[in-house]
Amino acid sequence: MRGVRAVVLAAGKGTRMKSAVPKVFHELCGRSMLWWVLQALHGTGVEEIVVVASPEMEEVLATMKAGGRIVVQREQLGTGHALRIALEALEPRKGGRILVANGDMPLVTPEIFRGVIGALGDGAMSLVTVRAEATSNFGRIVRKGERVERIVEARDATPVELAIEETNAGIYAIDEAKARDAVGALRNENAQREYYLTDTVERLASAGERVTPVLCREESSLVGINDRTELASARRSMNERLCAAHMRDGVTIVDPQTTYLEPELEIGRDTVIYPNTAITRLSRIGEGCTLGPNARFSNAKVGNRTEVRESVILDSTIGDDAHVGPFAHLRGETVLGNEVRIGNFVELKNAKLGIAAKASHLSYIGDATVGDEANVGAGTITCNFDGTRKNRTKIGKRALIGSNSSLVAPVEIGDDALTGAGSVVTKDVPAGGRVAGNPARPLPKKKPS
Ligand code: UD1
Ligand code: MG
Numbered sequence: 001m002r003g004v005r006a007v008v009l010a011a012g013k014g015t016r017m018k019s020a021v022p023k024v025f026h027e028l029c030g031r032s033m034l035w036w037v038l039q040a041l042h043g044t045g046v047e048e049i050v051v052v053a054s055p056e057m058e059e060v061l062a063t064m065k066a067g068g069r070i071v072v073q074r075e076q077l078g079t080g081h082a083l084r085i086a087l088e089a090l091e092p093r094k095g096g097r098i099l100v101a102n103g104d105m106p107l108v109t110p111e112i113f114r115g116v117i118g119a120l121g122d123g124a125m126s127l128v129t130v131r132a133e134a135t136s137n138f139g140r141i142v143r144k145g146e147r148v149e150r151i152v153e154a155r156d157a158t159p160v161e162l163a164i165e166e167t168n169a170g171i172y173a174i175d176e177a178k179a180r181d182a183v184g185a186l187r188n189e190n191a192q193r194e195y196y197l198t199d200t201v202e203r204l205a206s207a208g209e210r211v212t213p214v215l216c217r218e219e220s221s222l223v224g225i226n227d228r229t230e231l232a233s234a235r236r237s238m239n240e241r242l243c244a245a246h247m248r249d250g251v252t253i254v255d256p257q258t259t260y261l262e263p264e265l266e267i268g269r270d271t272v273i274y275p276n277t278a279i280t281r282l283s284r285i286g287e288g289c290t291l292g293p294n295a296r297f298s299n300a301k302v303g304n305r306t307e308v309r310e311s312v313i314l315d316s317t318i319g320d321d322a323h324v325g326p327f328a329h330l331r332g333e334t335v336l337g338n339e340v341r342i343g344n345f346v347e348l349k350n351a352k353l354g355i356a357a358k359a360s361h362l363s364y365i366g367d368a369t370v371g372d373e374a375n376v377g378a379g380t381i382t383c384n385f386d387g388t389r390k391n392r393t394k395i396g397k398r399a400l401i402g403s404n405s406s407l408v409a410p411v412e413i414g415d416d417a418l419t420g421a422g423s424v425v426t427k428d429v430p431a432g433g434r435v436a437g438n439p440a441r442p443l444p445k446k447k448p449s
Contacts, residue, residue: 001044001045001046001047001114001117002047003047003093003095003096003097004044004046004047004096004097004098004099004117004173005046005047005048005049005050005090005093005096005097005098005099005176006041006044006046006048006049006050006068006098006099006100006101006113007049007050007052007082007083007086007087007098007099007100007101008034008037008038008041008049008050008051008052008068008101008102008103009052009079009082009083009086009100009101009102009103009197010022010024010034010037010051010052010053010057010102010103010104011052011053011054011057011072011073011076011082012054012076012103012104013054013076014104014226016226016227017226017227017228017231018228022054022056022057022060023103023104023225023226024037024057024103024104025057025060026225026228026231028106028231028234028235028238029235029238029239029242029260029261029262029263030262030263030280030281031262031263032064033103033104033105033106033225033231034051034064034103034106035064035106036106036107036238037101037102037103037105037106037108038051038064038068039263040101040108040109040110040113041068041099041101041110041113043109043110044099044110044113044114044117045110046099046113048068048069048090049068049069050068050069050070050071050086050089050090051068051069051070051071051103052071052072052073052082052083052085052086053070053071053072053073054072054073054076055072055074057070058070058072069089071085071086071089073085077188077194077195078186078188078192078194078195078196078197079170079194079195079196079197079198080183080186080194080195080196080197080198080199080200081183081186081194081195082197083098083100083179083183083197084183084184084186084195087176087179087180087183092176092177092180093176094177095176096175096176096177097117097120097173097174097175097176098173098174098175098176098179099113099116099117099171099172099173100170100171100172100173100174100197101113101170101171102170102171102224104224104225104226105169105170105171105222105223105224105225106225106234106238107220107221107222107223107234107237107238108171108221108222109218109221112128112171112216112218112221112222113171115128115214115216116128116171116172116173116214117173119173119212119214120173120174120175120212121210121212122175123175123209123210123211123212124174124175124178124204124209124210124211125172125173125174125175125178125179125200125201125204125209125210125211125212126172126173126211126212126213126214127148127168127169127171127172127173127201127211127212127213127214128168128169128170128171128172128213128214128216128222129141129166129167129168129169129213129214129215129216130166130167130169130215130216130219130222131165131166131167131215131217131219132165132166132167132219134162134163134165136154136167137154137155137226138154138167138168138169138170138224139151139152139153139154139167139168139170139198140152140154140157140161140162140164140166140167140168141164141166141167141168141213142161142164143166147205147211148201148205148211148212148213149201149202149205149206150198150199150201150202150205151168151196151198151199151201151202153190153191153192153196153198155190155191155192156190156191166213166215168198169216169222170224171222172197174200178204178209179200182200182203182204183195183197183200185203186199186200187199220237221237223237236257239256239259239260239261240256242261242262242263243256243259243261244256246261246265246267249267249269250268250269250270251267251268251269251270251271251272251273252270252271252272252273253273254272254273254274254275255274255275258275258276258277259273259275259276259277259278259279259292260277260278260279260280261278261279261280262279262280262281264282265279265280265282265283265284265285266283266284266285267279267285268285268286268287268288268289268304269287269288270287270288271285271286271287271288271289271290271291272289272290272291273291273292274290274291274292274293274294274295275292275293275294276292276293276294276295277291277292277293277294277295277296277297278295278296278297278298279291279297279300280296280297280298280299281298281299282299283297283298283299283300283301283302284300284301284302285297285300285301285302286302286303286304286305286306286320287304287305288304288305289302289303289304289305289306289307289308290306290307290308290309291307291308292308292309292310293309293310294309294310295308295309295310295311295312295313295325296311296312296313296314297313298313298314298315299314299315300313300314300315300316300317300318300330301316301317301318302317302318303318303319303320303321303322303338304320304321305320305321306318306319306320306321306322306323306324307322307323307324307325308324308325309324309325309326310325310326310327311324311325311326311327311328311329311330312328312329312330312331313330314329314330314331314332315331315332315333316330316331316332316333316334316335316336316348317333317334317335317336318330318336318340319336319337319338319339319340319355320338320339321338321339322336322337322338322339322340322341322342323340323341323342324336324340324341324342325342325343325344326344327344327345328342328343328344328345328346328347328348329346329347329348330342330347330348331347331348331349331350332349332350332366333350334348334349334350334351334352334353335351335352335353336348336353336357337353337354337355337356337357337372338355338356339355339356340353340354340355340356340357340358341356341357341358341359341360342358342359342360343358343359343360343361344360344361344362345361345362345363346359346360346361346362346363346364346365347363347364347365347366348365348366349364349365349366349367350366350367350368351365351366351367351368351369351370352368352369352370353365353370353374354370354371354372354373354374354397355372355373356372356373357370357371357372357373357374357375357376358374358375358376359376359380360376360378361378361379362378362379363376363378363379363380363381364380364381364382365380365382365393366382366384366390367382367384367390367391367392367393367409368382368384368392368393368394368395368407368409369392369393369394369395370395371395371396371397371398371399371415372397372398373397373398374395374396374397374398374399374400374401375399375400375401376395376401377400377401377402377403377404377405377421378403378404379403379404379405380401380403380404380405380406380407381405381406381407382407382409383406383407383408383409384409386409391409391410391411392409392410393407393409393410393411393412393413394411394412394413395407395413396412396413396414396415396416396417396431397415397416398415398416399413399414399415399416399417399418400417400418400419401413401418401419402418402419402420402421402422402423402436403421403422404421404422405419405420405421405422405423405424405425406423406424406425407419407425408424408425408426411425411426411427411428412428412429413425413428413429414428414429414430414431414432414433415431415432416431416432417429417430417431417432417433417434417435418433418434418435419434419435419436419440420434420435420436420437420440420443421436422436422437422438423435423436423437423438423440424437424438424439424440425439425440426439426440427439427440
């Protein structure tokens with residue numbers, strides 16, 4: 001999109017959100033409204049993006065990865081004033097075109113933006129219009145014959161104007177020089193004492209300039225979010241889109257309505273996701289997995305053919321052909337090898353389990369390394385905290401930890417070693433060693449039979 005620069009209007013107070021957080025920072029599907037708008041603009045291929053922000057937004061915006069250039073609007077005097085400030089900050093360009101987007105419309109797609117830019121041609125302005133119900137609070141498009149004459153805000157409209165079904169979506173492409181002239185001449189004589197960007201339409205049209213409406217039939221992409229019910233319904237639409245994209249790529253989602261996704265996830269084909277499952281924060285899931293029902297993945301990496309049922313996986317990695325859950329909790333950079341089995345009511349924190357290791361029932365394994373094929377019995381606890389410090393437990397390959405063992409860290413259980421049921425292990429156990437009791441002591445050697 002050569003010669004097209006975009007302005008995002010995002011400084012509005014958003015009073016209807018009733019929030020301490022600026023409106024466009026409210027999130028849907030794990031990203032702020034503003035992030036989604038910027039993402040769509042990047043997808044449109046505009047040359048530069050300017051975000052009009054309020055002073056309190058500046059700090060957060062500076063840290064936003066998908067950001068554009070920030071221009072601060074000290075006082076929110078209306079959408080027209082916001083555009084004027086953005087234009088003042090942009091180096092004037094001959095023949096430039098400006099795309100204007102609202103920061104509170106996260107569902108707008110790059111195709112809609114491209115459509116309105118395409119319709120501008122060598123006219124003065126093009127704008128996206130949408131058919132809406134009489135209850136809509138969008139501005140009404142007043143036409144004279146085929147031509148657009150002006151836009152009237154719902155608040156300022158007469159009953160006859162309110163009955164107009166064609167409304168203003170708030171997305172415009174404007175010839176840069178004409179935009180500069182028009183916003184400079186705006187007045188604030190209206191219900192809100194604001195400088196309305198929409199008033200530029202009347203000014204341009206009455207001067208005989210070409211203003212081209214682009215009727216968009218994707219009503220669901222053109223919702224503006226002003227309160228929390230609108231935020232919730234936009235989230236549903238966005239989530240539906242995300243689910244649809246993964247389903248197209250070969251993921252089975254049993255119930256998209258109760259599967260909660262975010263952008264920038266990887267999910268391999270033939271993975272099946274059961275209801276009430278959330279996959280968030282850049283998680284990567286392999287092929288042929290079974291996830292859920294009732295599972296949460298946050299910054300999780302899961303290999304292929306792994307099953308995770310009714311569990312919470314945070315900042316952790318699981319290998320191939322593993323089984324986790326129901327009711328397991330992995331956190332703190334836990335890493336499970338291939339073919340590991342984790343059963344119900346097992347919590348793992350910063351633990352590393354080798355290939356085919358097992359902890360099937362009721363355990364806390366924290367700050368621990370567990371060798372390949374070791375079996376951690378029911379009720380085993382790694383006592384990692386001595387009141388001051390966190391200490392590590394090491395369990396060797398093929399070790400057998402008896403039910404209800406307490407392993408008091410720092411402690412090391414050797415390869416092929418065994419602890420008896422109920423052992424309280426306070427000292428290292430050598431490879432092949434067998435201990436039991438409280439405190440655990442070596443068991444007498446078996447008599448040769
Ligand atoms: C605006 C349009 C309306 C259109 C609707 C579509 C005007 C006057 N009206 O109304 O015709 O149907 O969008 O969503 O433009 N903002 C600023 N600075 C300000 C005021 C607003 O940056 O001083 C930003 C807001 O953060 C928001 C956007 O501009 O992202 C639109 O403002 P908002 O107050 O939501 O306007 P609407 O009443 O929705
Ligand atoms: Mg709005």
